[in-house]
Amino acid sequence: MTMISEMEKNRQERSWLEKIPAAYWILGILLLIMPGVAGDFILFQIFGWGFILGIIALSLMFLAGYGGMVSLVQMTVAGSAGYMIAIFGVSAIENISLGWPWYLAIPLALAIATLFGTLAGWLAVRTEGIYTIMITLAIASAFFYFTRQNYVIFNGFSGFNGVLPPNLFGVDWRQPAAFYYLTLFWAVLAYGTVIYVSRSPFGLVLQGIRDNPRRMSALGYNVVAHRVAAYAFAAFLAAIGGILLTWQSAQISPGTAGIGPVIDILVITVIGGMRHPIGPFIGALIYVVLKTFALDALVAIGLSGERFQLLIGIGFLAIVFWSSDGVLGIWNHWQQARKRDPLLDRGGSTP
Amino acid sequence: MREFTRRHPVWTVVLFILAAVLLWMIFAVWPKWLVELIGKKKVFLNAVFNGITLGGLYFLVASGFTLIFGLMRNVNLAHGSLYLLGGYIGYEVAALTGYWILAFPVAFILVGLLGMFLQFFVFRKMQGEDLRQTLVTIGISIVLADLMLWIWGGDFYNISAPEVLNGPLKTFFVTAVKSSGEPVFMKYPMVRIVIFLASVALGIGIWILLNRTRIGMLIRAGVDDGDMLSAMGTRIQTVFLGVFAFGAGLAGVAGVVGGTFQSIAPGEDIRFLLASLVVVIVGGMGSIPGAAIGALLIGLAEQLGSVYAPTYSVVLTFLIMVLVLAFRPQGLMGRA
Numbered sequence A: 001m002t003m004i005s006e007m008e009k010n011r012q013e014r015s016w017l018e019k020i021p022a023a024y025w026i027l028g029i030l031l032l033i034m035p036g037v038a039g040d041f042i043l044f045q046i047f048g049w050g051f052i053l054g055i056i057a058l059s060l061m062f063l064a065g066y067g068g069m070v071s072l073v074q075m076t077v078a079g080s081a082g083y084m085i086a087i088f089g090v091s092a093i094e095n096i097s098l099g100w101p102w103y104l105a106i107p108l109a110l111a112i113a114t115l116f117g118t119l120a121g122w123l124a125v126r127t128e129g130i131y132t133i134m135i136t137l138a139i140a141s142a143f144f145y146f147t148r149q150n151y152v153i154f155n156g157f158s159g160f161n162g163v164l165p166p167n168l169f170g171v172d173w174r175q176p177a178a179f180y181y182l183t184l185f186w187a188v189l190a191y192g193t194v195i196y197v198s199r200s201p202f203g204l205v206l207q208g209i210r211d212n213p214r215r216m217s218a219l220g221y222n223v224v225a226h227r228v229a230a231y232a233f234a235a236f237l238a239a240i241g242g243i244l245l246t247w248q249s250a251q252i253s254p255g256t257a258g259i260g261p262v263i264d265i266l267v268i269t270v271i272g273g274m275r276h277p278i279g280p281f282i283g284a285l286i287y288v289v290l291k292t293f294a295l296d297a298l299v300a301i302g303l304s305g306e307r308f309q310l311l312i313g314i315g316f317l318a319i320v321f322w323s324s325d326g327v328l329g330i331w332n333h334w335q336q337a338r339k340r341d342p343l344l345d346r347g348g349s350t351p
Numbered sequence B: 001m002r003e004f005t006r007r008h009p010v011w012t013v014v015l016f017i018l019a020a021v022l023l024w025m026i027f028a029v030w031p032k033w034l035v036e037l038i039g040k041k042k043v044f045l046n047a048v049f050n051g052i053t054l055g056g057l058y059f060l061v062a063s064g065f066t067l068i069f070g071l072m073r074n075v076n077l078a079h080g081s082l083y084l085l086g087g088y089i090g091y092e093v094a095a096l097t098g099y100w101i102l103a104f105p106v107a108f109i110l111v112g113l114l115g116m117f118l119q120f121f122v123f124r125k126m127q128g129e130d131l132r133q134t135l136v137t138i139g140i141s142i143v144l145a146d147l148m149l150w151i152w153g154g155d156f157y158n159i160s161a162p163e164v165l166n167g168p169l170k171t172f173f174v175t176a177v178k179s180s181g182e183p184v185f186m187k188y189p190m191v192r193i194v195i196f197l198a199s200v201a202l203g204i205g206i207w208i209l210l211n212r213t214r215i216g217m218l219i220r221a222g223v224d225d226g227d228m229l230s231a232m233g234t235r236i237q238t239v240f241l242g243v244f245a246f247g248a249g250l251a252g253v254a255g256v257v258g259g260t261f262q263s264i265a266p267g268e269d270i271r272f273l274l275a276s277l278v279v280v281i282v283g284g285m286g287s288i289p290g291a292a293i294g295a296l297l298i299g300l301a302e303q304l305g306s307v308y309a310p311t312y313s314v315v316l317t318f319l320i321m322v323l324v325l326a327f328r329p330q331g332l333m334g335r336a
Helices: A002-013 A022-037 A040-067 A074-088 A102-124 A130-149 A176-199 A201-211 A213-218 A223-249 A259-272 A278-300 A305-322 A326-339 B002-007 B009-027 B032-038 B041-072 B079-097 B100-121 B130-152 B190-212 B214-231 B236-261 B268-283 B288-308 B310-327
Strands: B168-177 B183-189
Touching: A022 A176, A040 A074, A040 A176, A040 A201, A040 A223, A040 A259, A040 A278, A074 A102, A074 A130, A074 A223, A074 A259, A102 A130, A102 A223, A102 B310, A130 A259, A130 B130, A130 B268, A130 B310, A176 A201, A176 A223, A176 A278, A201 A213, A201 A223, A213 A223, A259 A278, A259 A305, A259 A326, A259 B130, A278 A305, A278 A326, A305 B130, B002 B009, B009 B041, B041 B079, B041 B183, B041 B190, B041 B214, B041 B236, B041 B268, B041 B288, B079 B100, B079 B130, B079 B236, B079 B268, B100 B236, B130 B268, B168 B190, B183 B190, B190 B214, B190 B236, B190 B288, B214 B236, B236 B268, B268 B288, B268 B310, B288 B310
Parallel strands: none
Antiparallel strands: B168 B183
């Protein structure tokens, strides 16, 4: 008897550190020691870029997975944050850039991009399902064409170059290892925040709205307000990703948030899976690895390297055609199959 | 129309005044102050004509899109790719046979067949699954775009119209009056006018088909209640197949028109997909008159915008969409 109560007590006293699953520990340590193992190119180009795209895709996953709203405007929000940091901060285009210090430019860029994403969301939530996709796509393309035509603020076709991160704490944050840790930090923070928000009352209401808006409305929840708030939160995440993306390539131009990249973010999210926040990061890593090495691989087997887009397209088509849940879906499927009881022919956990 | 005037008297007056001003600007000889204010009448008239003819092209693309969406709730984001494919096929046919007119039926049939293929193998399997359809059609458009880039390369192609249609046509619109009192008439490319008239005829044809024939009755019934229609013994899948083929074929024909008007090149697929999205959002999903009004509005806004406010022409288009969404989310002619 006493033993059992002791065990109960132990379980209750387990600190939050112990509650973290083992997989997180392994992954965390692996990611932390990565700069000791991997080369500069891998750190900067694969992991750095992958984490950034992961953050932007995560914002779409949050909207689509928890809110049921597939928004194609997330990359545009990221792009607008990148533009704002270039306009308010320092860039090589000195006649437009205001050159304000980072502690003004970064919060301002985040705020304006979040505002922009919220406004886009406010427009988009007036509609549902497929209409949302169309309207956000239209907003995204309007942003693209506008930035390409406007030379006064957005410097038109060429955009801004020489947009560098501030030399904070005496570290050059564009050094591969430093940039790796910078993006890792924000990726982990974004991931943790999304997990936290998804379990908070707000996240639960959002998931309720996704499943049945009318019922939630009848229960007294303001459906529109929750949806717009979800857009605002997602826009903030995307804005962080956008600033990092601008620092990574040291430039921002209309092409950064063009139709191609906008679709790419959707592709990344779908390939990774929309059920869990880890999906976008998996999708982003797959995408980045493919984008970086597919050229060489295609050339090696005798095909022209230009057919990369075809490869991505067919892969994407195959995934959405057979499993609409991406890599995570395939993983779940495999786990279910492994746990399958041969007598009952049922999955292990689901009744 | 009468009901609209009864319910919104103020808006009717505003619209009436706007229409009157527009008509006056088109037909009257401009007084000096107006010329000083916004430039020559010739520029304005050209922009209006370009806008209207571009609207005709947009209508061709968007009507297929809206027809498919209205009947089957299929979201075909590969519609732009069908347009581009039609353009390339039209170019090949016109170049091979030398008959421009032959490009239209061939593009219609081939792209229509591809549409049937899509409906049969893709959309039929995911009826009612919006998101999956969207994703799959995005995938298809990526693949098609790259295949077309593979075959035709990144060059610009222009389908040349036959000799008869080349050259300008003297219209009866007076652009200015010479000092001798002799009026100057506007000249406009013949081929654009012919194509515009053809698209108007096609629009009227679709309207008659939808509203005056048995097939149209089936389609309209399918739009209203597909389940009930199939319960009454109609082979609704066949109707779906036919409408999808027709809508896709229209996109193909539009591709030939676009190739004659402007040019076809990679990237045009996305441009026209977006144009038809905006047109359909503004006009209302699934409504053919809505597509016509939306196409006209967007075409005019784009052309007038590019003449009078070059930097902001895209924003103007977008602004129209935002205004429509804010006050009439279902689109101008859409049903709530």
